[in-house]
Amino acid sequence: xxxxxxxxxxxxxxxxxxxxxxxxxxxxxxxxxxxxxxxxxxxxxxxxxxxxxxxxxxxxxxxxxxxxxxxxxxxxxxxxxxxxxxxxxxxxxxxxxxxxxxxxxxxxxxxxxxxxxxxxxxxxxxxxxxxxxxxxxx
Amino acid sequence: xxxxxxxxxxxxxxxxxxxxxxxxxxxxxxxxxxxxxxxxxxxxxxxxxxxxxxxx
Numbered sequence: 764x765x766x767x768x769x770x771x772x773x774x775x776x777x778x779x780x781x782x783x784x785x786x787x788x789x790x791x792x793x794x795x796x797x798x799x800x801x802x803x804x805x806x807x808x809x810x811x812x813x814x815x816x817x818x819x820x821x822x823x824x825x826x827x828x829x830x831x832x833x834x835x836x837x838x839x840x841x842x843x844x845x846x847x848x849x850x851x852x853x854x855x856x857x858x859x860x861x862x863x864x865x866x867x868x869x870x871x872x873x874x875x876x877x878x879x880x881x882x883x884x885x886x887x888x889x890x891x892x893x894x895x896x897x898x899x900x901x
Numbered sequence: 902x903x904x905x906x907x908x909x910x911x912x913x914x915x916x917x918x919x920x921x922x923x924x925x926x927x928x929x930x931x932x933x934x935x936x937x938x939x940x941x942x943x944x945x946x947x948x949x950x951x952x953x954x955x956x957x
Contacts, residue, residue: 804921807917807921808917808918808921808922811914811917811918812918814910814914815911815914818910822907869903870903870904870907873904873907873911876911877911880911880915884914884915884918887918887922888918888922891922901925
């Protein structure tokens, strides 16, 4: 009986830890791995997302608002993809960074793709951090 | 040339993430990451070459 309770408590803690790692990993790219002691993995994966996000901004990309419809229905999809970068997205939206359409730049479309893929990759990182926290991945 | 460098950067970053997340050992990660990188660059250059001959 005591053993069953102990296993249940351990499972609950493990599940909460996994959710926390996933959420923190989504909020700040790479942190979900770092908080679990996966330093190399966190630096490599988080670094890749950060470089892609910053490159996207430098290339003239635009971050779409999740509730704006400037480019039609697709804006909502773009906004969801951009939202994947977590607090980076919120911070940039708050400070007005990369919120304007810079289509006069030859590389602005590349920038848009970089920003969206950075979000997608960070969703993947958050799921990876969750899996590690839940013990599904070594 | 700038466009090609952007393609290289994109392929390298995606290759790193897919390689690390998608495989378990260091060797298989490296091989998978390089494979993803080469596929992105190859398909990108191939499509660019193809579109060059198609009048718009």
